[in-house]
Amino acid sequence: MVDISTKDAYMKMLERVMAEVRNISGKSGDRVLELRPSIMQTGKNTVITNFGHLAETLNRDPEHLARFIFKESGKAGVLEGERLTIQGKLSNEEIKRLLEIYMKEFVKCPVCGGVDTRIEAEKRFRFLQCDVCGAKSSIRKI
Ligand SMILES: [Zn+2]
Incomplete structure (x- = not known):
């Protein structure tokens, strides 16, 4: 018989660990181009x-x-x-x-210094969207 509450707790813990791993591997603020x-x-x-x-x-x-x-x-x-x-x-x-x-x-993200970023356009505005920390900073249009 499977103890549901334990399994639940285990799954939650697993989720937390996976999130942590994703954070570590996704953290590229130190990556230098x-x-x-x-x-x-x-x-x-x-x-x-x-x-x-x-x-x-x-x-x-x-x-x-x-x-x-x-x-x-x-x-x-x-x-x-x-x-x-x-x-x-x-x-x-x-x-x-x-x-x-x-x-x-x-x-470069001005918040975390990460280089894994994208330029996004919203109407006539441009933003630098950071994939490392999630910050969104406005940039000038070129
Ligand atoms: Zn960032």
Whole structure:
């Protein structure tokens, strides 16, 4: 004969343990994203040859990241597949700095520092939704 109350308590405990495990494995606030842009200077242009990969590492739409770079650098350019061509000169340091700003503003959760986040749109507003702590922070539209 099965003791219902004990089984119930056991299931509750199991649920708690599972929730804890999920929390631990889902906790990625310490995860660090390492971006290594491959930059090529060609004539008057600056080309980031692994741009698609960078966007993928950040889990962001390459178009969004490209718009940010154009806007912040004040330069025009074209996104073609994996490559981003920027019209004009941008030094490696400038590109790295732009990527850091992007990460700080559009990837990292300002509450927990987690990088597992998504951009959500609500009407004309944009939010950074954190999958680590659940925080929702408003961000500017790019
Ligand atoms: Zn968070």
